[in-house]
Amino acid sequence: MKRIQTIETRDLKKSTQTGGCGECQTSCQSACKTSCGVANQQCEKCVSEK
């Protein structure tokens, strides 16, 4: 597309089928402990498939 570059991202709708294994890290159990979100969490499945 001439004017739009789509960055490769995980398809969230598709993840309703593939996600939910629960093996991912708990958000707060890392560096922040005070202002966490989930955005910077890794998907455990995606990491092990790499």
Add this chain to the structure above:
Amino acid sequence: MIHCYKLNGYNIVLDVFSGSVHAVDEVAYDAIEMYENSDKETIITYLLDKYGEKDDVTREDLEELFDDIETLKESGKLFAPDVYEGRAFDLKNRNTVIKALCLHVAHTCNLNCEYCFASQGKYHGDRALMSLEVGKRALDFLVENSGTRTNLEVDFFGGEPLMNWDVVKDIVKYGRELEKTHKKKFRFTLTTNGVLLNDDVIDFANKEMHNVVLSLDGRREVHDHLRKTVNGKGSYDTIVPKFQHFVERRGDQGYYMRGTFTHNNVDFTNDIFHMADLGFTELSMEPVVCKPDDPYALTEEDLPVLFEQYEILAKEMLKREKEGKGFTFYHYMIDLKGGPCIYKRISGCGSGTEYMAVTPWGELFPCHQFVGDEKYSLGNIWDGVKNKEAQQEFKLCNAYAREECRDCWAKLYCSGGCAANSYHATGSITGVYEYGCKLFRKRMECAIMMQVDKAQER
């Protein structure tokens, strides 16, 4: 829902419910912004009027742009509908297992940091050290309540956990024994202020700790202003050489230098750059959590400065990376391809359900920030969770729990935010700590911009 913003020369369109990110030119940016509220002819007329002098902006060209937008819409990458809201309510009845514990092995500290949310490690209660018996029972409790989950996380926290180091080592050894008899893998984390770091700690931590979190606020004068010893002296000169030695010996294993910024250092990027200049590459810097009337509390007037600081940080990180001296910043770590699934994005941090804090006496709280608040005492590691009402409240705490989040583009990135921040700011865990939201949204904009920049480089 879409979110359009301009940053560092990029025009960025984020499609909230598909998670898609688009880098567009200014013509497409305007077209996409207008798309849902104006008809095609109105938009084309507007664009021809605004950009018609450009050679490549003709009616034919704009027709092509519209086809591209329609294609993206049909493929679910633009203006994707919210198909998750109904699922959020299923979360109420979901079965949860406990997958992480924060072990408060020491409710005491050898520093006297003024801003400490744990009131110098005591959590507004008595000083105490966790016994090995309590620590072992905590791991048993975690294994018993973790269902089929393999990876279990245990954070040694305080206060200052190195003040109870022998017990920490014995708890780890017990965990390794449990791994042999159960299909479990413990990932231990140590959070420390560094004062008691020595080669014994370093060797053991590098062998056994999946991650270590090292507390440093940045520049000497900033760090020493609030992170003082019990005698009132600054701790910077004591800990920095120890942290450098620790990190050097750690090789490529995980660690974070973790700082707190306050109203006293709203130019906190200088503290991050200072840490980077000391040779640390894995960095985290958090806004202070405190009462609004504390002298170092962040103010409304600080907000524009903080926004600018986050932009400065993102741009400098990109620059340093291109120069071969990059570093990571916790809140800018975003993996657009391998990030969390939608379940994680809706259900949030798991405090009170998947994650709990354990006091030195074995009492359970929803997370470390609720320790000492009797209202949220959940039970104990021998009898399990008894305060089901409080736990249910946490179970419902998700990306769709707050009316204020309904129209927020960032809700699938923050998942409704930190329950403790909400509770301390509003008195309710389902309240909204708007100040934190504003900072969070800015950080996400910067993090996504950095990914766009990297994609352009590729």
